[in-house]
Amino acid sequence: MLEFEDIQHILLTRAPALNGHYEFLSFRSAAAGQEWLSAIVERVQSAEAMQETVAENARWVTVAFTWNGLRALGVDEASLATFPEEFRQGMVARAEVLGDTGSNHPDNWVDQTNSAALHAIAILFSRNAEERARCAAEHLKLLAGIQGVQVLSKLDIEATPPFDHAHDHFGYRDRISQPVIDGSGEVPVPGGGKPLKAGEFILGYEDEDGPPANLPQPEILSRNGTYMAYRRMEEHVGTFREFLKQNGETPEEQELVAAKLMGRWRSGAPLVLAPKKDDPALGADPQRSNDFNYKEMDPHGYAVPLGSHIRRLNPRDTAANMNRRSMIRRGGTYGSHLPEGTPDDGRERGVAAFVICASLVRQFEFAQNVWINDKNFHELGNERDPIVGNQDGTLEYKIPNRPIRRKITGIPSFTSIKGGAYFFLPGIKAIHYLAGLGTRKDPK
Numbered sequence: 001m002l003e004f005e006d007i008q009h010i011l012l013t014r015a016p017a018l019n020g021h022y023e024f025l026s027f028r029s030a031a032a033g034q035e036w037l038s039a040i041v042e043r044v045q046s047a048e049a050m051q052e053t054v055a056e057n058a059r060w061v062t063v064a065f066t067w068n069g070l071r072a073l074g075v076d077e078a079s080l081a082t083f084p085e086e087f088r089q090g091m092v093a094r095a096e097v098l099g100d101t102g103s104n105h106p107d108n109w110v111d112q113t114n115s116a117a118l119h120a121i122a123i124l125f126s127r128n129a130e131e132r133a134r135c136a137a138e139h140l141k142l143l144a145g146i147q148g149v150q151v152l153s154k155l156d157i158e159a160t161p162p163f164d165h166a167h168d169h170f171g172y173r174d175r176i177s178q179p180v181i182d183g184s185g186e187v188p189v190p191g192g193g194k195p196l197k198a199g200e201f202i203l204g205y206e207d208e209d210g211p212p213a214n215l216p217q218p219e220i221l222s223r224n225g226t227y228m229a230y231r232r233m234e235e236h237v238g239t240f241r242e243f244l245k246q247n248g249e250t251p252e253e254q255e256l257v258a259a260k261l262m263g264r265w266r267s268g269a270p271l272v273l274a275p276k277k278d279d280p281a282l283g284a285d286p287q288r289s290n291d292f293n294y295k296e297m298d299p300h301g302y303a304v305p306l307g308s309h310i311r312r313l314n315p316r317d318t319a320a321n322m323n324r325r326s327m328i329r330r331g332g333t334y335g336s337h338l339p340e341g342t343p344d345d346g347r348e349r350g351v352a353a354f355v356i357c358a359s360l361v362r363q364f365e366f367a368q369n370v371w372i373n374d375k376n377f378h379e380l381g382n383e384r385d386p387i388v389g390n391q392d393g394t395l396e397y398k399i400p401n402r403p404i405r406r407k408i409t410g411i412p413s414f415t416s417i418k419g420g421a422y423f424f425l426p427g428i429k430a431i432h433y434l435a436g437l438g439t440r441k442d443p444k
Contacts, residue, residue, distance in 0.1 A: 002183045002198055002205075004048035006224040006427040008062055010123065010330055011202065011356060012047040012184055014175070015060040017125035019132045020157030020332050022352065023139065024421075025149055026117040030074035030438060032148025033119065037063070037073070037435040039142055040122065046428050058131040062123040063431065064228055064423035066090060069119030074437040075221070082217045083424070086360045087227060090116075091420045097365055099373035099390040104417040110348075111153040111232060111419040118152060118421055121230070123354075125157070125332075132156070153419075155232070155352055157332040165268075165284065168333055169235040169349050170258075170387075170414070173268030173283055177290055177314060179326040191291035196323055201358055202226050208323045216424075221434070224427030229355040229364045232334075232419035233388065238344025240414045247408060260399050261386045263310035270310075275303040293317045301400045306378040309387040312371045318378075327363050328356040348418065360422060388415050 004012065027033030043061045045053075050060060065073070067088045071080055086094060092106040092114050100106060106114040122139065126132040143149055160167060166174040180186045181202070182195040199207030203215055204223035216222040248254030255278065259265045265274065268283030272292040282288055295317045298304055304311050315322065335349025357363035371377065372385040375395065384390060386397050391413040399406040426434065 002047075002181070002202070003224055003427075004051070005046050006429050007047045007202065008425055008428065009045045009047045009050035009060060010062045010354070011226060011328065011425065012181065013050050013054075014330065015050070015125040016054065017060070017127055017157075017332070018159040018163065019126045019129050021124040021126070021132050021136050022155045022157070023122045023124075024111065024113060024118055024152045024154070025120040025122065026115075026152055027069065027072040027119045028148035028150065030072060032146055033069075033073045034435050034438050035146050036143070036149045037431065039146070040139075041428075041431050041435055044428065044431060058127040059135050060125045061135075062425070063120060064123070064425040065120050065434075066118055066421055066423060068116055070424065070434075072119045073434050075434070079217055079221065082215075084214075084360065086365065087422050087424065091229065091422045094365065094422075098368045099384075100417055100420070101390060102392060103413070104390055106420075109232075109417070109419045111155065113153070113230070113232070113419040113421045115152065117150075121421075121423055155334055157334050157352060158336070160333050160337045166332075167266075168351055169237050169335070169338065170240055171266045172258075172262055172264070173266065176264070176268050176283075176286075177310075178328060189286045189290050190288070191293070193322070196326055199358060200324065200326060200363075201328055201356060203358055207358065221426065221430050223430070225430055226356055226358055226425050227360050227364075228423040228425050229357075229360060230353070230419070230421045230423060231355065231417060232350065232352045234348050234350040234416045234418050236344075236412075236414050236416070237338045237349065239412050241340075243412060243414070260305055261308060261397070263304040263308035271303040272298050302402070305397070305399050307380050307383040307386065307397060309385055312377060312385050313367065315371070325363055325366060326357075327367065330354045330356065350415070350418070352419075354423075356425070384411075386411055386414070 040063065044063055045060055067083060067090060095106055124135050126135060160169055168174055180188045180195045181198050183198055188195060197207045198205035199212055203225050204212055244254040244257050248257045259271055264270050265278040265283060267278050267280040268289055269279040270289060270292055274282055293316055331351065331353035334352050335347060355364050372389050375382055375384055382396050384395055391411050393410055395411050396407055396409045397411050
């Protein structure tokens, strides 16, 4: 049985929010961090609390910590040593594994998430901008009364118009495919696969390989917690639109090129089911939009190219151990909307997302290293993910077709990494435990 009352809401539920606000914090002393955490813990909703009050609430709060942040709060060295190596090292040290090289290197990040002084993140999702402003002011007032907690950076989250469905700045429908956790009460959509054991996403539960093992200690700290990989990814909308114009003579051809890069039309309709023409009704229907496979329906990639974004990030029935690679994604878009036909204004806009998983190496880092940035994925030879892969202008993208396939060379970077970090997302009891480290001597 999942302990909904002890699991932070972000892990099991999605807030009905149009706005958000992230604050990246540093603790100058353990006492300061504990004082802040003691003050904010009652504002952090569990999955149970959110489900019971979602209709009446207008804001939802989450907190998480880096490994350095746990140390700054006063977690002892013996306990810190029980966390996995990749989390202890942090995202900056894992740059080569993640493909964060060149312009994506942590040295070029803009939000101080590359700093060893990054200790915590406070995540707010709100129904509207007014509630966000009220909560941000309330948090500012709280921090003003605590000596020793510094805000390193902030980021506002804004849904992009039209607001009838979630989508990124490129216009692609979002939140189409997410794994279902066994015991969560959710029912998988057709084609979404069976519910996965909770331990794939939440520490302390059986995973697809068996009982939990090698969990951080003490148990109160790790149980109902998990890991989050934060990525601030700028979307180069002007570059993307120019690329479509260069590679499609008509608006219809440009839309097809966009669909071939993603594997879905921007409406969300999958190319496997709508290979020639967009079908917005299909894209908006969760009972149909995931009901397909590759091995039988598109083995050679004539509909969905082998190197397309969705085929890489979810190979479905063409990859092994898929039940051990799934991840939960949360977050939203940031920056102003750039209307179609408007020249690029040079402002940063993109997606600020959290990838949630029980193993950063097996799930997140594998996806980054093998699925996204391996140039020989599906034996393609010289490709990376066309949307989020690290492009250097020398790679290509192949679109299978009869009688002659199409090859586009010199794929530009449509996205850039502007920030990132590895966080531990503790359960509610663990938050209380961390807040009380200054007064508690018995870790049990």
